[in-house]
Amino acid sequence: MSILRLLPANAQISGQVFFKDVNLLALPEKQMRAYRWRELAIVFQGAMNALNPVMRVGEQIREAILLHGLMPMREADLRVGELLELVGIPRERGGQYPFQYSGGMRQRAMIAMALACSPSILFADEPTTALDVMVQAQVLELLKEIQQRLGLAIVLVTHDLGVVAETCDSVVVMYGGKVAEYGPVDVIFNDPQHPYTQKLLESFPDLNEPTTGPGHSLASIPGTPPRLTELPPGCRFEPRCHLRIEKCKTQSPPLLQVGEQHFAACHLLAFPDKPHE
Numbered sequence: 001m002s003i004l005r006l007l008p009a010n011a012q013i014s015g016q017v018f019f020k021d022v023n024l025l026a027l028p029e030k031q032m033r034a035y036r037w038r039e040l041a042i043v044f045q046g047a048m049n050a051l052n053p054v055m056r057v058g059e060q061i062r063e064a065i066l067l068h069g070l071m072p073m074r075e076a077d078l079r080v081g082e083l084l085e086l087v088g089i090p091r092e093r094g095g096q097y098p099f100q101y102s103g104g105m106r107q108r109a110m111i112a113m114a115l116a117c118s119p120s121i122l123f124a125d126e127p128t129t130a131l132d133v134m135v136q137a138q139v140l141e142l143l144k145e146i147q148q149r150l151g152l153a154i155v156l157v158t159h160d161l162g163v164v165a166e167t168c169d170s171v172v173v174m175y176g177g178k179v180a181e182y183g184p185v186d187v188i189f190n191d192p193q194h195p196y197t198q199k200l201l202e203s204f205p206d207l208n209e210p211t212t213g214p215g216h217s218l219a220s221i222p223g224t225p226p227r228l229t230e231l232p233p234g235c236r237f238e239p240r241c242h243l244r245i246e247k248c249k250t251q252s253p254p255l256l257q258v259g260e261q262h263f264a265a266c267h268l269l270a271f272p273d274k275p276h277e
């Protein structure tokens with residue numbers, strides 16, 4: 001929401017967001033509109049219910065194409081068919097209403113709509129929430145396929161570590177609105193450096209791991225995440241961190257390079273010569 005500048009007017013965003021050398025946060029709203037949907041598209045959380053119930057699915061996708069003035073009506077109709085087929089929906093079903101679709105199909109239709117303007121980056125916010133496990137797997141498979149076929153980047157926002165392990169190349173672990181750790185997926189899963197990432201992974205069941213497999217209770221992190229309006233002054237994870245030291249209370253840890261393309265923000269990892277902003 002921050003990257004696409006879709007937050008409410010009273011929200012504050014710090015830092016910069018660069019897309020192809022342009023700082024999106026510094027653009028006037030009118031110019032920003034040229035990036036939304038055409039370059040940066042999003043499939044919202046709960047998107048399955050975001051379709052207009054009284055409009056045929058194909059028309060809704062066509063509307064998105066026409067609204068951005070990408071092509072005349074006739075070509076747009078052909079494009080709708082292509083997009084539906086791309087996400088595995090027969091093009092003739094574009095004439096149906098959302099209630100005639102299953103949950104998985106509605107999610108696919110939303111993905112088709114997000115792809116209408118051939119974006120460079122697709123943000124998918126919890127795209128499989130509320131879908132059953134089989135349909136979840138199909139939607140994730142579809143996203144992977146689309147990513148490879150169209151060569152776009154997908155930013156998947158999820159709480160599900162299994163989805164991350166299955167689908168992603170790189171992971172950014174966020175805590176309290178800040179980056180806790182960032183790196184290639186295999187590095188994060190096999191050699192996590194931040195205490196939060198370590199705990200997060202311990203709380204995830206692993207059938208091959210004797211301490212987290214069947215018959216064992218899962219680890220949990222005591223406490224609750226901070227409210228974004230009442231953040232702790234130092235490290236945001238400090239109130240819940242089992243490894244905290246004195247300065248964690250007052251000083252926010254910088255993001256440090258801890259390996260090749262691997263970064264983490266924790267005072268325990270301080271290598272003062274390698275700060276990374």
Ligand code: SF4
Pocket residue numbers: 194195196235236237238239241242243244245248253265266267268
């Ligand atoms: S900076 Fe301190 S509180 Fe934060 S994760 Fe590291 S050890 Fe824990």
